[in-house]
Amino acid sequence: MAEAQKFCREYYDELATIFNAEDQIAALRAVSAQSLTDAIWVHSQYHAFWPQVDYWNLPDAKCVVHGHTAKVWILKYCLFSYNFVCQKSTQSNSELKYYMVQGSLTWKGAQTACRANGDDLASILTQEDYTAFQSITETQPFEMWIGLYWKTSTRMWEWSNGDPFPYCVSEPQLGASNCCSLTYKGHGQTENVTLEKIDCSLKRPFLCTGKKRIKQTIVRMSLKSNTGGDLNDPVVKEQMLEQFRKEFAKNGNFIQGLRWRDLPNGEVFRKTVELGSPDEGQCGSG
Known part of the structure; x- marks a missing residue:
């Protein structure tokens, strides 16, 4: 739940909030469009002054x-x-x-x-x-x-x-409850959808509201291959990207559209040699 809310606040406006039946129907349509049948995180508020x-x-x-x-x-x-x-x-x-x-x-x-x-x-x-x-x-x-x-x-x-x-x-x-899900059951009928309290630590899909915000960051890095492998190999590049995604996600940072930035020659990394050192490195940006 906390990760979903952080993601929505960074890239949209907020985690979707269900205030009435119309909101629930709209959320259901979004869920149905993605063919999701699991519980979906949504936002719930309980005012402190309520008994x-x-x-x-x-x-x-x-x-x-x-x-x-x-x-x-x-x-x-x-x-x-x-x-x-x-x-x-x-x-x-x-x-x-x-x-x-x-x-x-x-x-x-x-x-x-x-x-x-x-x-x-x-x-x-x-x-x-x-x-x-x-x-x-x-x-x-x-x-x-x-x-x-x-x-x-x-x-x-x-x-x-x-x-x-x-x-x-x-x-x-x-x-x-601090954590609320829209539980979807059946084939699109609104009577088969309900709001339920579930464990905040569970992993669930989620809905955001607001216009998507695009944030682009270019990071330059130097990498060393201990095996002498080719870092420009497409399989190797994808494996590295997947590892980066997992590391970011551990801290609740979800990166959309993570990709390598190609050099003019179509490759990502270029070989460099450190002066005074027999070791080679490869530099690139993503």
Whole structure:
């Protein structure tokens, strides 16, 4: 994962980020074009201000409550009944963005109640949002529905108002991860693609975003053949290039288009003799 991200930042803009279903479809098309069927590294962000996710989540639960313990979100079955928090669709500078509703409803019932007032269940996208949300909930001794839920049709977490939740998950559990992959299964159907948390040290193909940046560097070197072999031999030259690629890769430096630079006579190396020494060397550049 770290190597993939370093490569993308050096030669493009960033490792591909999946924010919504459209991003997922676009990534899938790129994967399908290369006939890849393995997990693909993509970028995932989990904002530091978002609460921790409780480890004691109910299996297959797909709706989220804000716990009465600070900074905790918990997965609950959507048919359970809880109090809930709505957010205003419009607000003036003097108004609070969120308001709490007393009375227990299912997640869908809470969503309907908020929308009946022209509003929606609470979504929390920024640090400012969470600060405002906390100002009305931090002293409450009960759990409350928020707008976050698992959308089965897109196989992604989403807020009730349609805002994306850019964050890697392993269905059906909600959990943060530093390393995220787009796992491709099947023959191009989007329902067979999911975002999953996997070991950051695994080797996987990856997707980058942004326009490719071309960087060219010419390195001049002197080499000595201990066996007296011809360094201009095509097989020898390719073996040396492959060895250079491996050495660069050990430090996370991936070189694209590594090649030898030909001299006017069509060769790469020219023989040189060091003064005062019987040994011959060969110089070239790549």
